[in-house]
């Protein structure tokens with residue numbers, strides 16, 4: 001086609017598609033046309049110059065077998081400035097140190113128990129009263145907003161030991177939470193716009209950069225205040241009812257242990273300064289809040305529009321947990337939750353179609369050749385669109401766009417484990433998600449409790465399209481009506 005060969009138009013197309021709606025579907029289309037690996041190039045004045053791949057062998061190579069050649073790199077840090085040198089943006093020794101520190105905290109059973117207890121309390125005292133009221137008064141609810149509140153409450157509790165009280169019945173605006181949402185906009189904008197352009201906007205304090213500047217002040221003020229009050233209470237010594245299980249108190253308390261852990265490893269020394277704590281809070285809050293709330297939102301969109309799946313999940317709840325139609329909900333134990341195979345499959349299927357982190361990013365440290373034969377230059381940037389990968393026909397079959405939890409269940413009735421290059425919602429290799437178990441527990445706890453008591457109907461005419469963002473969530477939220485199930 002002579003038109004697409006014209007370089008200006010050819011290079012402008014990706015830029016236009018990524019700035020208009022449907023960026024994720026555009027990448028899916030591009031990869032399907034090009035054999036799953038290609039170059040994404042915008043006009044020379046833009047920042048767009050990446051290799052993109054959804055080929056499972058390339059993905060395993062980049063994220064696992066040759067991961068030491070791929071890091072986040074300095075370009076990533078500039079765009080994701082708000083993360084500072086936290087775990088999501090850090091490389092080398094700084095990342096290794098934080099991975100160990102976070103891993104030791106997330107693994108403890110006390111930690112999982114505390115998070116579960118918080119989730120139950122936030123459901124019983126926050127989410128349920130809001131849903132009951134909406135059902136009684138016939139009001140619409142925006143599930144995305146509700147789940148964002150639910151997950152920020154849980155994350156703030158285990159991170160800082162505080163309640164934001166955002167789940168009160170009148171759904172109050174919480175400036176700190178709002179600032180977090182506003183900041184996200186700037187990251188996507190920086191990913192697709194020329195650096196000179198966004199730097200000028202930032203300097204002039206206008207547009208998304210201006211908004212982000214204000215948001216970042218609110219975020220920093222709030223977190224530094226929290227850190228100061230934690231240091232103050234640590235100075236006073238332990239209080240009577242003080243369990244200090246929150247992450248920041250534990251980071252402060254294990255300062256000595258942490259330096260010991262650095263001395264044992266070959267990592268460089270890293271004091272647990274206020275800035276380190278600030279970066280940890282922002283990173284774990286970003287990692288813990290948004291993906292889980294997005295997963296819950298997409299799950300309820302899919303289940304509310306697929307009646308047979310909803311029915312099967314309810315049947316499984318009755319069979320595995322021994323509860324009867326009309327009985328009041330009792331939260332199951334960890335062991336009972338593990339029995340819910342069909343539910344697990346429905347969650348995996350949701351994450352395949354709607355991975356909350358739709359794109360992963362890496363920079364090559366040295367030149368390399370991918371298994372597909374694609375040459376990678378030093379410092380080349382690579383995008384791995386998990387969204388496109390979950391919708392690849394050659395990997396998932398001709399029904400890849402359908403919501404079918406059954407594809408995750410073997411003939412023996414067990415969960416089928418997909419290869420690490422195939423199912424990538426939690427990423428893969430040494431930098432894979434540290435909160436996977438926690439996220440699955442939160443999801444299952446919320447989903448079972450809500451599904452037992454309520455049925456949702458998406459409001460007629462409400463448009464559900466993914467936002468162009470670094471996270472995958474519905475651009476206009478998810479507006480639903482609530483119907484109480486009998487006995488709830």
Ligand code: HEM
Nearest residue numbers: 087287288291292295356357425426427431433434435439
């Ligand atoms: C459904 C929910 C979740 C999904 C789909 C998810 C997915 C991911 C993905 C794709 C990454 C890799 C990001 C990258 O390489 O840039 C990641 C990293 C991470 N996630 Fe999650 N996540 C979820 C929930 C959570 C939760 C609840 C936590 C706990 C706070 C958490 C903590 C982390 C951390 C700390 C990392 C950084 C790991 C590293 O760089 O070493 N995630 N997650």
